[in-house]
Amino acid sequence: MDDNRVKRLTEYVEGVLQGKDALTLYNQYKEDLHKVKPQEAFDIFYNQLQKGYSAREILKILDKVIHVFNKSLIQYEWKEPEENSFLHSMMKENQALETKLADIKEIIKEKDFKKNKERLLRHVEELQQFDAHYLKKENILFPYLEKKMKKFEGLSIMWALHDEARASLKKLINILKSEDPSETDFNVEIGNLFFILYGLIYKERYILFPSAVEVIDDKEWKEMKKQSYEYGFPFIEKPPMDEEDMTKEEDDVVKQGHELLMKTETGELTFKQALMIFNTLPVDLTFVDENNSVRFFTKPKDRIFPRSPAAIGRDVRNCHPPQSVHVVEKIIDEFRKGHKDSATFWIQLKGRTILIQYFALRDENGQYRGVLEVSQDITEIKKIEGEKRLLDWR
Structure with a gap:
């Protein structure tokens, strides 16, 4: 890559953005325009972003500039990819x-x-x-x-x-x-x-x-x-x-300094970060393991249903009123058998509409590992119409 050429062609593109005469610009930078390389094109346009031009502004002149770069770009030789890559x-x-x-x-x-x-x-x-x-x-x-x-x-x-x-x-x-x-x-x-x-x-x-x-x-x-x-x-x-892609990478928890780090195919989180995410989600989460024991619940800012640490280790059937225990048992039984993967309910509570969902948790082998209860206040969500694409914090 030629840094001097990139500098000169950055000046050329800025001239185009400023609406300067196209022929004059072309004649001034002609030699460089016929030698530009693909990576240099990235440098040139990135430099415009650094100068404060927006992507939308650059789009207006993009094809005009690339047309001028065309001869050099189509002649550039590069190693084409292997089949099926x-x-x-x-x-x-x-x-x-x-x-x-x-x-x-x-x-x-x-x-x-x-x-x-x-x-x-x-x-x-x-x-x-x-x-x-x-x-x-x-x-x-x-x-x-x-x-x-x-x-x-x-x-x-x-x-x-x-x-x-x-x-x-x-x-x-x-x-x-x-x-x-x-x-x-x-x-x-x-x-x-x-x-x-x-x-x-x-x-x-x-x-x-x-x-x-x-x-x-x-x-x-x-x-x-x-x-x-x-x-x-x-x-x-x-x-x-x-x-080699047919085998799934193992998720892992490792110690990094004084913190535990959860490493998965989709990213890494410290224990504290994971907890912050759980407690920031606008839903109540409760996890019940495969033995019907309450193992974990989140503490969002506005929890819908009260939960106390005393519930940890409790049989989930004892967490519900007697008249609804049979429903809980039916859901768990169907999840355990693999007949169903979710169950959905909604109720009215203190003038609010509450969505309650249950999801079967299964490991990589499809074995039943418990239930995730998710409760959410959807009162305001039900009012949504059309689109909202602009930021409005009023």
């Missing part, structure tokens, strides 16, 4: 998406919007499956890259593009589902969606993926592949799982 699957998904987009184009070419409206709707709705691809980037690939170098925090710009794709797709579906859809509105929005999706495919192929290959090691790629099975593989066959 995480990155190989991501690239195959993009190829499959292009096929789906081509199918939609063929329908549009028939120039009979009213007749083809339902076909178009089916094909457009099918594109929603591709969100799994973006979720894998946001929740797997991006975190690994961000841990490598600060410049990869610039991935927030690409995340904003994902959100634009989601919004455009939602708008397009609403147009097609309307009683009398406008062909003009459809043409405008399908053009917008195609522009975003093809743009993302390009940015992944020539900027994101080559950069990732250069900084992520084989062990990390294997970890990412293992994690990807939770998200699915839109429009392609699921790749075979590596043999």
